[in-house]
Amino acid sequence: VIEIATLERLHTRFASLDDGEVATYIPELSKANARHFGVSVCDLEGTARQVGDVQVPFTVQSISKPFVYGLALEAHGREAVHARVGVEPSGDAFNSIIELERHSHRPYNPMVNAGAIAVSALVPGASSEERFSRVLEAFSGYAGRTLDVDHSVYQSERSTGHRNLAIAHLLRHFGVISGELDDAVDRYFKQCSVQATAHDLSLFAATLANGGVNPRTGRRMVSREHVRCVLSLMFTCGMYDSAGEWAFTVGLPAKSGVSGGLIVVIPGKLGMATYSPRLDRHGHSVRGVAFFRALAAERDLSLF
Numbered sequence: 001v002i003e004i005a006t007l008e009r010l011h012t013r014f015a016s017l018d019d020g021e022v023a024t025y026i027p028e029l030s031k032a033n034a035r036h037f038g039v040s041v042c043d044l045e046g047t048a049r050q051v052g053d054v055q056v057p058f059t060v061q062s063i064s065k066p067f068v069y070g071l072a073l074e075a076h077g078r079e080a081v082h083a084r085v086g087v088e089p090s091g092d093a094f095n096s097i098i099e100l101e102r103h104s105h106r107p108y109n110p111m112v113n114a115g116a117i118a119v120s121a122l123v124p125g126a127s128s129e130e131r132f133s134r135v136l137e138a139f140s141g142y143a144g145r146t147l148d149v150d151h152s153v154y155q156s157e158r159s160t161g162h163r164n165l166a167i168a169h170l171l172r173h174f175g176v177i178s179g180e181l182d183d184a185v186d187r188y189f190k191q192c193s194v195q196a197t198a199h200d201l202s203l204f205a206a207t208l209a210n211g212g213v214n215p216r217t218g219r220r221m222v223s224r225e226h227v228r229c230v231l232s233l234m235f236t237c238g239m240y241d242s243a244g245e246w247a248f249t250v251g252l253p254a255k256s257g258v259s260g261g262l263i264v265v266i267p268g269k270l271g272m273a274t275y276s277p278r279l280d281r282h283g284h285s286v287r288g289v290a291f292f293r294a295l296a297a298e299r300d301l302s303l304f
């Protein structure tokens, strides 16, 4: 158990940390309120301890990646998914395109954009609409409430996301994705634009901590076997080119998003999420990283 007093103390300590910048490359994200800071920790009974701006909605961005990866695993199994995407940390930035051209022409892992776009192409369904509703339905199942897309953020990324479109073109060129290019990359933009709160995301994380069953609703979202795949890749690749440092200092599976969300899982124990929009150079929330580093050190949370 992590007491509310601990969360409050660390929240106060890091609320004054103003390093980093709000993401602007997706124009709509630059409107975020940089003062917002929320912390939510959810146990396996579904009870959340929370401090600060935990009800502020923001787009999940890359925090969508492990959950869509889980969906693809459930639909096709591990072999089929990993015929298209690897399991190695890239050591490059999340949006790198170089790795695809340079090496096997197969994306490194499902947590970087190239891998996530390849995985989005694997969401099953008869039409684009049906495939995206599977994603939204799954995310809503993790949150335990109905979630929806922030259409302005989606449009904003759709009209400026040339690098991701280029990645999708290369994936199509190398045969990693087939069919309509727009189908995969558009779903990727949409999944990134689903709105949730820090409170919701602590339930996403708690569902993974709980072996794939949402602790509040009792609904199984992903098999235990696939939770292991998801958490191992969050551990090794979830923090991109600072995954090594994160593993060394925090020692827990995590995933960040460029709108400022960060989820952390203590398997078998807790799901945690923070929201604060200012980012470091890797694209992780500055306050979120500082908060979890301090918490992990203080409470000896590392898996090792």
Ligand code: GLN
Binding pocket: 060, 061, 062, 063, 094, 095, 113, 157, 164, 189, 192, 256, 257, 258, 259, 283
């Ligand atoms: N939608 C964002 C992108 O593709 C997500 C990146 C992130 O959160 N790291 O650039």
